[in-house]
Amino acid sequence: MNAIIEKIIEPSDKFTFLVGAGISIDNPGNVPSAKKFVENLTKLCVPAEEINLILQKESLRYEVFVEQIQRYIDKSLKFLDFLETRMKPNLIHYFLSHNIISKNHVITTNFDYLIECALMNLLSIGEKKQINPIILRKQYLDINQIKDLAKSAQYLLFKLHGSKKNIITGENTFESLITTISSLGKDRKEGETFTIESYKKGIISKVIKDRVLIILGYSGSDDFDITPFLKEIILYKKIIWIDHILKTELEDIEIKHFNSDLNLSKHEKFLYNIQKKHNIKTYLIKANTKTFISEILWAKILQSIPITNIKVDDDTEYPDFGEWINNLNEYKNIDIITRYKFAGYIYYSLSDWKNAKRVWQKGLEIAKSKNNLRGEAEFLTNVASLPSNEMTSSKSLEMLEAAKKLYTMLDDYEGESSCLNNIGAIYSNKADIKNAINFYLQSLNLNERHDDLEGSTVPLLNLGAAQGKVGNKHKALEYYQKVIDVVNKTGDLQYKAQALMNIGVVYKESGENEKALNFLEEALQIDILLGTIPQQTVRLNHIGLIHQNLGDYDKAFESFNRGLDLATEIDDYESEASLLHKIGNLHDLLNNKGEAIEIWEKALKICEEYDMIRDKVSILNSMGFSAYNLGDYSDALALFNRALEVAQINGVKDFIIETYDSIAVVSHALQDYESAYKIYLKILDLLKDGDNVEKKAKYLRSMGISYYSYTGDDETAIGILKDAQELFERLGDSQTIGEIEKDIEFIHSSD
Structure with a gap:
């Protein structure tokens, strides 16, 4: 040795x-170790019936726990004064x-x-x-x-x-x-x-x-x-x-x-x-x-320095942390509503939505019985805004509007801002982006009026996402960068991870895969260190897609399967279905048709079990395109029509439009140009009140080509294509403008 x-x-x-x-x-x-601190503080700060369940959570980080302690119970972190003993x-x-x-x-x-x-x-x-x-x-x-x-x-x-x-x-x-x-x-x-x-x-x-x-x-x-x-x-x-x-x-x-x-x-x-x-x-x-x-x-x-002789005293001379902490006023008789808030946020930080909802609903009942308006408002907001929420959007909106009224009555701008953000998110999920942006801006303005830099993070993030959905990529990137600038001052890393991921997605959609990968990998590292497993599955989903785009299929499978394992571990059925969908798509790309269909069927089963209409539409569309690429147009059309039925139940325009487009593509391949043209008319009718210029331009072009194939009317077809070209000029898309010129030349040469 x-x-x-x-x-x-x-x-x-x-x-x-x-x-x-x-x-x-x-x-x-x-x-005491960090674990011992957490054990003793948990016993004081959560309802008695939640202690054992919370302490069993292996992924509970000391830093996450102390975050909530400082927020709700001990702003000055007086428990650390124990170190002076x-x-x-x-x-x-x-x-x-x-x-x-x-x-x-x-x-x-x-x-x-x-x-x-x-x-x-x-x-x-x-x-x-x-x-x-x-x-x-x-x-x-x-x-x-x-x-x-x-x-x-x-x-x-x-x-x-x-x-x-x-x-x-x-x-x-x-x-x-x-x-x-x-x-x-x-x-x-x-x-x-x-x-x-x-x-x-x-x-x-x-x-x-x-x-x-x-x-x-x-x-x-x-x-x-x-x-x-x-x-x-x-x-x-x-x-x-x-x-x-x-x-x-x-x-x-x-x-x-x-x-x-x-x-x-x-x-x-x-x-x-x-x-x-x-x-x-x-x-x-x-x-x-x-x-x-x-x-x-x-x-x-x-x-030559002699070893210091250490006198080890009997342990009984030291005050026990569990006894010592009871003497601090902050930890004496913590009220039951605060305990339920605290416990819910601990579950939430661990992505345990089910227990967070259960605890907050119980807290809501107690707050109502005690006429605690602030507690009632916070519990209403939290329950209505949970991810993987099983409530209908109308019920969530009802709860958020009730909470917003209470916060306004209490002159609590932070609570009101939270409600506005969450209401905006519900409209965004319904593809009503105009309303979503309106609520996000109200939230942002409220925080700016109160010089609340930290409070502006969520509305900025949401505004970036909303602008991305309507095709304003540069505006989206501006909002995401503002989020990162704010977080670098305030420190809330979960929002930085989200902004980094969203930037990565923007670059991915622009074809800048290497750049996108850097942002997504940084977001994933934050999630790993925060222990936020649901977010990890989302990042891995995107990272897998980028590796797929780059042709690195082994890494793509590795990322998708890592995400799938995590999703299965925490019963995140939404991510599980999404990742199975991506794995099926990759098998299809590699011509492993049997494996693709088997995996897609697994994903569909999850969608049907949990009534996941959007995912079901996407998977059916993937299956339809697989059949289309094999030349099985009748099978493809049947799958797309099945997807359309599901999409119309949900009523979300984006999914209906996506599925209509798929049906039009197959109709065109079957030389049923009349059906293709009429479908594009329906799509443009759905888009007429929206702001997505990029989609309008895309479908106008497709409609012009279908119309010419259907009628042979070159003048009207060229007029439609020129309308599309004008929209692409507004978008600054010179490549597509050139492609439309070739479409027009083809029509002229066919006369």
């Missing part, structure tokens, strides 16, 4: 330590403090004060004044002005995720905390979702450059900033990652090397890729952290 360590750690090496929460769990530090450093804290004194560097993502306490215990009264925890923006900028940190008299500790206070100076530094999902995404520049803030980069790069980076007590789960930053700077000499194990014997220590990235954990893949791409040596050492430091690292790095 020592011989191997000799090769890993050389006498000339300088060190920087990156340390996470795991270093503070050992006695006498005895800081944990001021007795353990051996690891003393080891790190000796390294700071020896001019090695320590970076921590922890909120506790144990490294500072160890430094105070080791230094004289005069030297203690030189302890400088780097917490605030100004400190990062000031310290970066020092050219040679080794010559500085200060003892520096870089607290990368901030701290509630600077215990050396007593200064309140609450603004620095990065402990919620929003704060993890806040103050990021464009393209910096997964890295530390720009003002921290200069000095952190400096303290890592040309040094051995040793990672302790850290699982690598903070991928919002740490690991991406380490991938970005590539200035360190080598990385040694101590992966903690419970066994304390030296013979249990294992040094791992990686020859491929198969079956590796997230941080193992990180080490493998750094080594492979940048030729930087990386080591993963599985060891009990305390044992590895006391038996190997202390002597190797600190050499």
Whole structure:
């Protein structure tokens, strides 16, 4: 073992330590894990009957949980004051403090004060004044002005995720905390979702450059900033990652090397890729952290400095967090309505719509019985706006209008804005884009009147989607970019992910697949880190389509199947049907007709079971085009007519138009030009009151060609084509304008 360590750690090496929460769990530090914090807070903040179910949720992130705590219960995050009861450093804290004194560097993502306490215990009264925890923006900028940190008299500790206070100076530094999902995404520049803030980069790069980076007590789960930053700077000499194990014997220590990235954990893949791409040596050492430091690292790095003798007190001297938290006013007698709101949002954050709805409906009943108008309004809004909502659109609108009236009565513009957005979304789903835009603009104007930057995110996002639906791609991109600009200031990453995906979809539809893929991959990474599985299935759906467009069919299948597995895991039947549809389409493209039909039938079965009319129409259309491409026109026509019947039940114009178009294409192939022409007349009649110039132009062109084939009337046909050409000129589509010129030339030459 020592011989191997000799090769890993050389006498000339300088060190920087990156340390996470795991270093503070050992006695006498005895800081509870994030999981323990969540367990105790859950017991206080949710209805008793929901405790066990919520705690069983493996995907519940500490940051997501704290987001809701701060929103509803503890705005100042006073529960973190518990860390002031944990001021007795353990051996690891003393080891790190000796390294700071020896001019090695320590970076921590922890909120506790144990490294500072160890430094105070080791230094004289005069030297203690030189302890400088780097917490605030100004400190990062000031310290970066020092050219040679080794010559500085200060003892520096870089607290990368901030701290509630600077215990050396007593200064309140609450603004620095990065402990919620929003704060993890806040103050990021464009393209910096997964890295530390720009003002921290200069000095952190400096303290890592040309040094051995040793990672302790850290699982690598903070991928919002740490690991991406380490991938970005590539200035360190080598990385040694101590992966903690419970066994304390030296013979249990294992040094791992990686020859491929198969079956590796997230941080193992990180080490493998750094080594492979940048030729930087990386080591993963599985060891009990305390044992590895006391038996190997202390002597190797600190050499003659004696190991600090730690007095481990009896655990009973420490207040228990579960008992301590009961003394905070914020957590005493939390009212039942707040508990139901909180529990619902926890389920919602985990994409558990069914339990979110159940809890919020119960909360609604309680709010009504207590005449709590604010609670009633919020529960009404939440229930009516849930994804995968089984309610009719008219019922949802009724609930949202009722909530809006209550919010107006309460002079609550935020609640009113939320209702306006959700009403707009219902109209958008009904393809009534004009009404949808009207409600979105009302919501945006309401937030702008109150200078609410964060509140403008959702209406901006919705306006982008609405503009995209009517073909205004440039306007859509403008709105999406505004969303990203806002989120980079406010930090709500779920909306950034949505905006990135929507931008990707716009580029995909414009044929810029590589560009689209970059945006969608970034959106997917945010979703993975937020743990939002339904959103992951949507991103994977689009990513699969892009790989398909690029001809990379294996990657397309991989993306579709990844999404399908996730959708099946959470019973997301809508995504399941959609992904099965895409997999069937890909098999059809590859001429695997039997597999395609089998998979489409599975998707249709789901659609029929859950009355998913839109998806059913799309799948029947795919099956129809498959038959059409094989020359089975009668089968194709039967499938398209079946799709039309379903679309007309729903009454959504877009689906009726899409299916009419399919029937017209087959009719044209069957040389039934009269039927094709009459169908295009119906399509244009449906479009006459809408604003989608692109669709009007497309179908005018098709109608002109069908009319000529039907009647031989070249003058009228050319007039129709010129009308279409004029619309394409308004759109700036020179390619299609040229194609129509060829259509007209063909008609002239046929006379």
